[in-house]
Amino acid sequence: MTDDFAAELGPDRTLLLVDDDEPFVKRLAKAMEKRGFLPETAQSVAEGRAKALARPPAYAVVDLRLEDGNGLEVIEVLHENRPSCRVVVLTGYGAIATAVAAVKIGAIDYLSKPADANDVTKALLARGGALPEPPENPMSADRVRWEHIQRVYEMCDRNVSETARRLSMHRRTLQRILAKRSPK
Incomplete structure (x- = not known):
């Protein structure tokens, strides 16, 4: 566990990762585990909803575009069962309308792919109304x-x-x- 994030995590370090890109979600789960989280993965809306109902996590990272539907459905279930869950939306299909919809139903941040584990961790642990820093290495x-x-x-x-x-x-x-x- 890295010392940078360990103190900020708190006692409940459960994390639900919902993404239908299997290699990506496995890599992200490993990276988040190294940062002190206890990740669990889901690769569909149905699986994500089921895991959110069974064991609502403290943190979640949800892809918007999944093969069987929209990740916003998972976010709604998360916030119904655990209002304090900190959800970050991670998607390759970023649009202002979906970002606004995600924030309205409880997401705390909206990141475009490709985002690395450090970006995700910073977004999950960000507190207050601080504006995000511009990326150090923006895409060309x-x-x-x-x-x-x-x-x-x-x-x-x-x-x-x-x-x-x-x-x-x-x-x-x-x-x-x-x-x-x-x-x-």
Whole structure:
């Protein structure tokens, strides 16, 4: 357990991680365990709701877009069963409307993927009305563009022609971009 976060955690260190990206949620669970949390994972809305009902955690990190529905449903169950639960929304599909909806039903913060365990821990343990610090290593413009293209590509079920049409881009140009590695 790292000394930086141990004192801030308090006696109940239970953490529910809800994300359908299995490799990501496993890595995050390991990293959060090293920071003193007691993580439990769920990979669907149904599983997240069931775990929130059975053992409401002190902390939760919930992805908004899950295969079987919207992570906001899990947040509602968490706050019905444990109003003091500190919930952070973590998503690759960030939008102002969903951020506002998440905060209205009880989320304390809204982070865009890719976020690392330190970002998540800081958000979970943040107290008061302090404004978040700007990121130390913001994404480059090329990386932001690449992330946006990847999101639209996934929203179009990996259909290159549909993605190109939605991005007003030539299909071959899009294919070349998708074939390259992500920029730093």
